[in-house]
Amino acid sequence: MYFKRFFDFKPNNNNIFIIYNDGKVVYDLDQKTFMLEESFLNYGEECTKVGIAINGGSNIYAVDVTNTNFQLNEQGYISLVEYDLRQMMSMLNEDDLNLVGRANQLLHWLKSNKHCGYCGAIKNEDKKEGALFCSCNKIMTYPTISPCVLCLIKKDDQILLARNAMFPEGLFSVLAGFIETSETAEQTLEREVEEEVGLKVQNIKYFGSQSWPFPSQLMIGYECEYKSGEINVDGLEIVEAKWFGIDNLPNTPPNSTLSGRLINSYIAGRSRL
Numbered sequence: 001m002y003f004k005r006f007f008d009f010k011p012n013n014n015n016i017f018i019i020y021n022d023g024k025v026v027y028d029l030d031q032k033t034f035m036l037e038e039s040f041l042n043y044g045e046e047c048t049k050v051g052i053a054i055n056g057g058s059n060i061y062a063v064d065v066t067n068t069n070f071q072l073n074e075q076g077y078i079s080l081v082e083y084d085l086r087q088m089m090s091m092l093n094e095d096d097l098n099l100v101g102r103a104n105q106l107l108h109w110l111k112s113n114k115h116c117g118y119c120g121a122i123k124n125e126d127k128k129e130g131a132l133f134c135s136c137n138k139i140m141t142y143p144t145i146s147p148c149v150l151c152l153i154k155k156d157d158q159i160l161l162a163r164n165a166m167f168p169e170g171l172f173s174v175l176a177g178f179i180e181t182s183e184t185a186e187q188t189l190e191r192e193v194e195e196e197v198g199l200k201v202q203n204i205k206y207f208g209s210q211s212w213p214f215p216s217q218l219m220i221g222y223e224c225e226y227k228s229g230e231i232n233v234d235g236l237e238i239v240e241a242k243w244f245g246i247d248n249l250p251n252t253p254p255n256s257t258l259s260g261r262l263i264n265s266y267i268a269g270r271s272r273l
Helices: 094-112 185-197 258-271
Strands: 002-006 016-021 024-028 048-055 058-064 080-084 124-126 131-133 146-155 158-164 175-178 200-212 217-228 238-244
Touching: 016 094, 048 094, 058 094, 094 200, 146 185, 146 200, 146 258, 158 185, 158 258, 175 185, 185 200, 185 217, 185 238, 200 258, 217 258
Parallel strands: 016 058, 146 217
Antiparallel strands: 002 048, 016 024, 024 080, 048 058, 124 131, 146 158, 146 175, 158 238, 200 217
């Protein structure tokens, strides 16, 4: 399988649909899959479709059936349900999560870029470029990715974990923030840490990255070391932040997330000492 963005669509028994309905993924409990064969589906032409990948002789499409007459109980699959994409993170391997997330991102791209920002007209599809454009300026609009930095701060035998205001009680994670215009990822990390918890850091080292389809982010993970300062949360985005050792860790994100892998990598390293 390889990713490819395309607008061409012809009904075909080999086509595979990844269907979203009002932001939720249509999933077959019997076959345990979100990749549904077009030949077993009853869908209207008014749905939004965009090609996202090719697997052998099959084209894979992201399909949005929101505000259409698509009915779960009128399909060739008998055990269809709808899942929130975040619910599926613990169900899927990394490759499947990337695929279903790509579908969500490209559907979001089409919806959020329907009209030209210069003249307000509906944009056209450029099939060669796999992009959207308007005849008023011919500017191509490609899918936008927003880079975001994750930061695991180490101090002696502890790490700093924080609770975002949006998190449920008891859940802590690493710090995170979006890269601003003209910043490097490392500059973002230093700024976000100081803004959110009042600390300065040093010895920044790259850890890894992850596509994050909520809706279109690229998470870039780093480890770093505490340099100076006292914890002083901003009280707006971050409501709690504490130093934790591996023997008193709070609830943290699952290993299917980059933040979870950052934390678990530290735990594994400390456990070997």
